[in-house]
Amino acid sequence: MSRNMHADMAAVDGRRRINMDKLMTVICFILLFIIVIIPIFMIIYNAFFFEGKFELDMFVTQLTDSKNLAAMWNTLKIALFATVFGTIMGVFYAWLLGRSDIPCKGLMRALFSIPYMFPPFLGAMAWDLLLNGRSGYLNRFLVSTFGLNGMPFNINSIAGIVFVEVSYYFPFVFMQVVSALERMDPTLEECARIAGAKQSTVIWKITLPLVKPAISAGALLILTTSLAHFGVPSILGYAQGIYTLPTRIYAVIYNSGGSFDGIRQGAALSVMLVVVVAIALVLQKKILSTGNYDIIKGKSMRPTLIKLRAAKYPLLLVAVFTLVLIVVVPLVMIVLISFIKAYGLPLKPGNFTTAQYVKVFKASGTMDSIRNSLFVSITAGVVCMFLGTLVAYVVQKIRPKGKEALEVISVLPYSIPGTVLSIGVILAWSGSLGIKLYNTIWIILVAYMARYLSFSMKTSSAALLQVHSSLEEAARVCGASHTESLSDVTLPLIRPAMVSGFFLIFLPAMREVTTSILLYGPYTRTLGVQIYSLRDAGMIPQAAALATVAIGIIMLLNAIVTQITKDKKGV
Amino acid sequence: MANVRFENITIKYGNHCVLKDFSLVVDSGQIMCLVGPSGCGKTTLVRALLGLNKPETGSIYVGDRCLYDAKKRVNVAAEKRNIGIVFQDYAVWPHMTVIENVSYPLKKQRRPKDEIKRRAMHALEQVHMVEYANHLPSQLSGGQQQRVAIARALVTDSDVVVMDEPITNLDAKLREEMLLEIRMIQKRLGATILYITHDQQSALQLCDKMAIMQQDGSLCQYGTDEDIIMRPANRFTFEFIGVSNFIPIVREGKELCLDCGEKIPYTANLPADCEGKEMGVRLNDVVFDRDSVLKAEVTSRIFLGSEYNYFLKLGGREIRVQQSMLDARTFGTVAEGEKVGIRFLNPHFYDRKEAAQ
Numbered sequence: 001m002s003r004n005m006h007a008d009m010a011a012v013d014g015r016r017r018i019n020m021d022k023l024m025t026v027i028c029f030i031l032l033f034i035i036v037i038i039p040i041f042m043i044i045y046n047a048f049f050f051e052g053k054f055e056l057d058m059f060v061t062q063l064t065d066s067k068n069l070a071a072m073w074n075t076l077k078i079a080l081f082a083t084v085f086g087t088i089m090g091v092f093y094a095w096l097l098g099r100s101d102i103p104c105k106g107l108m109r110a111l112f113s114i115p116y117m118f119p120p121f122l123g124a125m126a127w128d129l130l131l132n133g134r135s136g137y138l139n140r141f142l143v144s145t146f147g148l149n150g151m152p153f154n155i156n157s158i159a160g161i162v163f164v165e166v167s168y169y170f171p172f173v174f175m176q177v178v179s180a181l182e183r184m185d186p187t188l189e190e191c192a193r194i195a196g197a198k199q200s201t202v203i204w205k206i207t208l209p210l211v212k213p214a215i216s217a218g219a220l221l222i223l224t225t226s227l228a229h230f231g232v233p234s235i236l237g238y239a240q241g242i243y244t245l246p247t248r249i250y251a252v253i254y255n256s257g258g259s260f261d262g263i264r265q266g267a268a269l270s271v272m273l274v275v276v277v278a279i280a281l282v283l284q285k286k287i288l289s290t291g292n293y294d295i296i297k298g299k300s301m302r303p304t305l306i307k308l309r310a311a312k313y314p315l316l317l318v319a320v321f322t323l324v325l326i327v328v329v330p331l332v333m334i335v336l337i338s339f340i341k342a343y344g345l346p347l348k349p350g351n352f353t354t355a356q357y358v359k360v361f362k363a364s365g366t367m368d369s370i371r372n373s374l375f376v377s378i379t380a381g382v383v384c385m386f387l388g389t390l391v392a393y394v395v396q397k398i399r400p401k402g403k404e405a406l407e408v409i410s411v412l413p414y415s416i417p418g419t420v421l422s423i424g425v426i427l428a429w430s431g432s433l434g435i436k437l438y439n440t441i442w443i444i445l446v447a448y449m450a451r452y453l454s455f456s457m458k459t460s461s462a463a464l465l466q467v468h469s470s471l472e473e474a475a476r477v478c479g480a481s482h483t484e485s486l487s488d489v490t491l492p493l494i495r496p497a498m499v500s501g502f503f504l505i506f507l508p509a510m511r512e513v514t515t516s517i518l519l520y521g522p523y524t525r526t527l528g529v530q531i532y533s534l535r536d537a538g539m540i541p542q543a544a545a546l547a548t549v550a551i552g553i554i555m556l557l558n559a560i561v562t563q564i565t566k567d568k569k570g571v
Numbered sequence: 572m573a574n575v576r577f578e579n580i581t582i583k584y585g586n587h588c589v590l591k592d593f594s595l596v597v598d599s600g601q602i603m604c605l606v607g608p609s610g611c612g613k614t615t616l617v618r619a620l621l622g623l624n625k626p627e628t629g630s631i632y633v634g635d636r637c638l639y640d641a642k643k644r645v646n647v648a649a650e651k652r653n654i655g656i657v658f659q660d661y662a663v664w665p666h667m668t669v670i671e672n673v674s675y676p677l678k679k680q681r682r683p684k685d686e687i688k689r690r691a692m693h694a695l696e697q698v699h700m701v702e703y704a705n706h707l708p709s710q711l712s713g714g715q716q717q718r719v720a721i722a723r724a725l726v727t728d729s730d731v732v733v734m735d736e737p738i739t740n741l742d743a744k745l746r747e748e749m750l751l752e753i754r755m756i757q758k759r760l761g762a763t764i765l766y767i768t769h770d771q772q773s774a775l776q777l778c779d780k781m782a783i784m785q786q787d788g789s790l791c792q793y794g795t796d797e798d799i800i801m802r803p804a805n806r807f808t809f810e811f812i813g814v815s816n817f818i819p820i821v822r823e824g825k826e827l828c829l830d831c832g833e834k835i836p837y838t839a840n841l842p843a844d845c846e847g848k849e850m851g852v853r854l855n856d857v858v859f860d861r862d863s864v865l866k867a868e869v870t871s872r873i874f875l876g877s878e879y880n881y882f883l884k885l886g887g888r889e890i891r892v893q894q895s896m897l898d899a900r901t902f903g904t905v906a907e908g909e910k911v912g913i914r915f916l917n918p919h920f921y922d923r924k925e926a927a928q
Contacts (some may be wrong), residue, residue, distance in 0.1 A: 468662070470660055473649075474723075481648070481673075483648050488675070493666055
């Protein structure tokens with residue numbers, strides 16, 4: 001009898017749906033545990049435990065080390081100044097391009113978003129070429145032209161680092177605020193004018209407070225990115241012994257030759273860095289929560305533009321100058337240097353050659369690095385695209401117990417600095433747990449997956465929210481199994497979002513340097529690492545040549561993405 | 572053709588019990604309207620039939636086929652139940668053309684290609700959508716998407732078709748048309764249709780049988796539409812199906828009175844046992860009668876095309892009246908401010924609301 005009942009169960013196969021849902025949930029938890037939880041746990045464990053025993057000495061030593069304290073102080077200073085100046089600049093240009101009648105808006109907006117996709121460490125490289133305190137081209141030009149005694153600028157300073165970071169991070173605020181300004185109801189401002197307020201009063205008392213949430217969100221992004229940033233301070237700061245926490249972590253590990261002790265010290269520093277970032281996040285959340293307005297609507301309206309009158313052309317000049325300074329100058333500089341015979345030679349026609357490109361491409365490392373970057377970026381993009389969609393599906397549709405935990409775990413690595421994540425990955429996957437991936441390309445892949453998972457998770461999540469559950473249920477009732485309903489209905493509907501999730505991962509992964517600089521092995525350099533180490537080895541024109549190639553690849557890919565996403569508006 | 576039997580169904584969401592020991596039979600080859608206020612568990616019941624949720628107790632049969640039985644541990648998967656469904660939001664897949672949508676159930680049955688094509692086109696013919704076969708749903712109006720959903724539900728010749736508030740999103744005229752069409756399609760195919768709605772008006776137009784569900788998820792009346800309108804089982808049904816006037820009955824000395832602020836004696840027209848109850852009268856059961864003892868004053872009159880709506884004042888109480896065009900012709904209309912005699916036909920007596928609860 002009981003056998004009969006079981007046969008019945010198997011025949012009608014009624015509980016498979018539940019089992020499949022459970023299966024997906026379990027897979028999610030296991031994968032996230034491996035990719036995210038283990039590395040994070042390993043950092044904390046190794047910072048406080050040694051050979052299985054709790055040990056605070058190492059942590060205290062690191063915390064009180066004067067070099068580390070200086071690094072922490074530098075990190076805070078740079079992040080603070082970069083945030084303040086970046087925010088001011090972002091808001092100013094957002095207002096200028098969003099709400100004033102300045103000419104050539106479309107073109108300028110496109111140009112202003114270039115720094116967004118330009119790898120900052122290449123910008124730092126360019127500025128180092130121009131304004132290096134000892135040998136910068138522009139510095140030498142100014143000295144010889146005006147007969148100065150010393151170099152007028154020194155980019156290898158805190159101020160220099162702040163300057164470069166600002167020029168690459170202000171778009172965070174700029175883009176947030178521009179879109180907020182566009183969605184703001186212009187009648188709010190018109191009412192104030194009608195009530196008798198002057199134009200300047202309207203800007204201060206109405207417009208700015210209304211876009212405050214957008215400003216804070218952008219500022220937060222600058223703050224956390226700058227705190228965790230490795231590229232710019234490492235390129236500009238090393239020469240003068242200026243360290244920030246991320247570069248200090250790198251230096252500690254690099255100097256120890258990758259020994260376990262060095263990595264443990266790095267782990268301790270990582271805990272410090274995470275604490276600093278966490279404090280910044282908490283502070284920001286407090287500020288953010290005080291100003292939340294619902295007046296900004298989703299539908300777009302045509303705002304009234306403010307006439308600049310006499311200030312129009314001077315302001316246009318300022319905007320153009322800024323663009324030239326932050327976009328054109330570094331780009332041109334890198335391209336020029338890539339054609340120079342030897343670093344330091346004056347920029348004269350006779351000194352140009354294409355030999356650097358030949359050299360770069362003849363070196364075996366170059367093609368390897370491009371191949372590695374493509375492989376890691378595409379693989380991470382594809383894997384994250386599916387894994388992120390899986391997590392999103394579990395969180396949005398299956399809604400198991402603990403879905404909040406799932407959500408938090410998947411976005412956690414993004415708020416952790418890349419350097420810290422690398423250390424966690426090293427600690428977890430270099431044999432201590434029985435799996436040794438160190439010095440292979442796989443360890444970079446694992447780190448990228450953790451770092452970028454949240455990107456695809458978020459886009460897929462948003463898309464899944466749009467897919468009403470009745471669509472999938474209708475398929476089930478029409479005779480599709482659970483798997484078939486997923487592949488016939490749900491997946492096709494969220495495919496555009498999955499594709500854009502892939503590119504959101506693929507593009508930044510292609511220019512990544514922060515994470516891979518700690519993870520690369522002799523044969524597993526990525527494009528970013530290769531440029532970085534060419535420059536480090538003093539082969540600056542070759543580095544510039546490879547950088548030019550990299551920028552070309554990134555721009556090409558960006559153009560392709562824009563084309564693809566433009567067509568994908570059907571569904 | 573097959574009937575549908577729900578037996579002792581209990582469904583809980585967390586600690587909240589939506590349906591408790593619920594039983595219902597949908598007769599074979601009929602349209603049965605399940606009517607109830609929003610949130611009473613209609614959709615939950617239908618989802619149990621479709622296999623989209625799992626009752627704690629009870630069993631569900633379509634004809635002789637057991638789809639679900641908690642005791643025997645039978646739970647046929649949703650895709651194997653062969654029930655047509657029209658969801659409230661249509662659930663037409665936006666990435667498939669009309670013909671792809673309609674063919675999908677047949678494809679899942681692995682039918683030959685030419686048969687799929689023939690039957691899908693036939694289903695589209697029935698809902699007059701043939702010329703839209705290659706359109707995407709985003710190119711269709713709400714009513715057209717609705718037809719696609721209906722065609723998709725009918726295409727496999729399922730014994731049972733479920734429609735969950737399928738016309739609520741349509742405008743009044745289209746609603747009327749769709750109801751007629753559903754009726755005609757059902758007559759042609761002879762399918763059993765379980766139609767879910769909170770709108771008693773469309774239920775009346777469509778159904779052979781009606782089942783009324785109460786807010787707490789229990790079934791309070793089951794019968795033909797005439798039964799339910801003429802002989803409502805309880806106050807809930809009476810109130811839910813149509814708008815009514817309610818007047819409390821009180822005793823004053825020997826007289827039974829209508830309590831309208833002032834107490835109006837009305838013993839002659841009231842049954843003896845109605846003291847302390849409330850009298851419910853439908854709007855169209857209030858008729859003008861010059862000879863009646865009840866005199867009311869007209870406060871407003873609204874012409875609605877096929878009828879007049881009056882607001883009267885009887886003592887201190889407002890009485891609403893619906894006068895058909897026929898009555899308006901034979902009796903004549905009454906102007907605002909006039910006094911008019913009224914009579915209550917077909918009154919129902921229920922416990923007072925406070926007492927009932």
